Amino acid sequence: MTVLVLVGTAKGGFIFEGSPSRRTWKMHGPFFEGFDTYDMIGEEGNGRPSLYAGVNTWTWGPVIYKSKDFGRTWTKAKSHPRFPKKNPNQLSVKRIWNLQFDLDGRLYAGVEPAALFVSEDGSNSWEGFDSLNFHQTRKEWQPGNGGLCLHTILVHPNQRKKLRVGISAVGVLGSDDGGKKWRFMNKNIRADFLPEKYPAYGQCVHKIDFNPSRPETLFLQNHGGVYLSRDFGEGWQEIGGSLPSDFGFPIGAHPHEQGKVYVVPVKGETRYPPNGEFQLWVSEDSGKSWHKSSKGLPQRSYFNVLREAMAMDGKERCGIYVGCTNGQVFCSVDDGKSWQKIAENLPRIFSVSCIKT
Amino acid sequence: MGVKVFVASVFAREFKLSPRLTLEVKTVKDLLSNIEKMASGFRDSIYDETGRIRPYVNLFVNGTNIRSREDALDTLLKDGDLVHIFPSVAGG
Numbered sequence: 001m002t003v004l005v006l007v008g009t010a011k012g013g014f015i016f017e018g019s020p021s022r023r024t025w026k027m028h029g030p031f032f033e034g035f036d037t038y039d040m041i042g043e044e045g046n047g048r049p050s051l052y053a054g055v056n057t058w059t060w061g062p063v064i065y066k067s068k069d070f071g072r073t074w075t076k077a078k079s080h081p082r083f084p085k086k087n088p089n090q091l092s093v094k095r096i097w098n099l100q101f102d103l104d105g106r107l108y109a110g111v112e113p114a115a116l117f118v119s120e121d122g123s124n125s126w127e128g129f130d131s132l133n134f135h136q137t138r139k140e141w142q143p144g145n146g147g148l149c150l151h152t153i154l155v156h157p158n159q160r161k162k163l164r165v166g167i168s169a170v171g172v173l174g175s176d177d178g179g180k181k182w183r184f185m186n187k188n189i190r191a192d193f194l195p196e197k198y199p200a201y202g203q204c205v206h207k208i209d210f211n212p213s214r215p216e217t218l219f220l221q222n223h224g225g226v227y228l229s230r231d232f233g234e235g236w237q238e239i240g241g242s243l244p245s246d247f248g249f250p251i252g253a254h255p256h257e258q259g260k261v262y263v264v265p266v267k268g269e270t271r272y273p274p275n276g277e278f279q280l281w282v283s284e285d286s287g288k289s290w291h292k293s294s295k296g297l298p299q300r301s302y303f304n305v306l307r308e309a310m311a312m313d314g315k316e317r318c319g320i321y322v323g324c325t326n327g328q329v330f331c332s333v334d335d336g337k338s339w340q341k342i343a344e345n346l347p348r349i350f351s352v353s354c355i356k357t
Numbered sequence: 358m359g360v361k362v363f364v365a366s367v368f369a370r371e372f373k374l375s376p377r378l379t380l381e382v383k384t385v386k387d388l389l390s391n392i393e394k395m396a397s398g399f400r401d402s403i404y405d406e407t408g409r410i411r412p413y414v415n416l417f418v419n420g421t422n423i424r425s426r427e428d429a430l431d432t433l434l435k436d437g438d439l440v441h442i443f444p445s446v447a448g449g
Contacts, residue, residue: 058412058413058444058445059367059368059371059402059413059414059444060368060371060398060401060402060403060411061401061402061405061411076398078397078398080401082401082405082406083406084406085406085407085408086406086407086408087406087407090407091406091407092405092406092407092409093405093406
């Protein structure tokens with residue numbers, strides 16, 4: 001079984017093919033040369049191994065590329081997520097931010113300005129979720145620093161009509177009927193930059209993740225605060241109190257170990273790692289306690305990890321991968337006890353994901 | 358005689374178009390629809406869902422860049438007009 005690490009960067013996509021031990025890596029690419037590649041994902045199972053990439057080209061707009069041969073070759077998809085023509089809000093897709101499969105093979109896309117689309121035929125056609133995309137509060141939605149982006153899509157693996165999305169800076173929205181009706185799910189998530197600290201919406205949620213074998217438990221990295229929900233987003237409790245900083249972007253739930261979660265703390269004002277030391281922090285008890293994971297990581301460093309740039313490969317000894325804004329990718333195959341650099345000199349990294357072949 | 362169209366090489370290559378076309382069309386929108394019939398997806402690369410020309414596309418009619426006009430797609434064309442379609446010089 002080979003692990004492929006898919007890396008989206010500011011100037012194209014790259015694929016790293018791991019040796020069986022995951023100690024040596026072979027680079028493939030660049031693909032989509034020169035273009036912002038915000039997300040690359042692979043679909044395992046379903047007999048249709050396919051890779052997809054959200055590529056924001058400056059020549060022909062934001063488009064989907066797909067590969068049927070594990071990334072050796074790529075073609076532009078037949079269709080791309082787009083708002084209805086002449087829509088009353090005058091919205092047009094500026095960037096594709098996030099791609100996600102559900103277990104039925106549906107491909108979801110989160111875009112900027114915040115909206116959600118789904119394709120049931122491998123990006124040959126797309127449909128928008130109008131009740132979300134033209135929500136009655138939409139005129140009040142404000143962007144985060146990176147743009148008004150729908151960056152997280154979670155589909156309950158056992159109840160596929162239950163969807164949760166994260167938007168900066170609007171917060172968490174959820175649907176329990178396959179996207180027909182949406183409601184805000186920001187209970188107890190704070191917005192330190194607003195007059196009201198716990199508004200119904202307006203939070204700058206950075207990323208949400210879950211362990212698919214325990215999907216009711218969600219972990220959320222906010223613009224200030226790390227949170228846990230035990231009921232698929234109905235309510236949240238803050239769990240990041242003992243972290244050196246509760247600000248950060250990615251958050252990753254271990255795919256096998258309940259309650260195990262990884263974050264990359266940075267100082268909110270500067271985005272520097274605490275004390276200039278690049279570090280991850282791990283909790284093994286759903287945030288009751290945390291410990292640092294940094295052996296093998298650079299100790300004099302001022303770079304960051306963006307929200308989509310942490311992934312796990314799901315192997316029995318699960319590999320964890322982080323891609324950094326300085327173009328380096330680090331991997332741990334011992335649950336974060338130690339790290340090795342598997343790539344460097346890449347452009348600024350936007351996304352990291354894994355697929356097993 | 359028709360409208361002469363010059364398509365920048367990056368678009369011509371991507372969409373397998375001849376870089377020089379002559380089309381019998383009355384508006385810029387017609388022109389792009391015609392090219393769309395030859396090259397599926399071309400129109401989407403030039404303008405977005407609202408009808409605005411994409412930020413990194415320059416579209417010249419007889420030497421005038423119409424990109425920022427609200428009604429750019431409704432620009433009238435006549436025989437002998439020259440239309441150039443270029444990507445902007447951009448990046449970083």
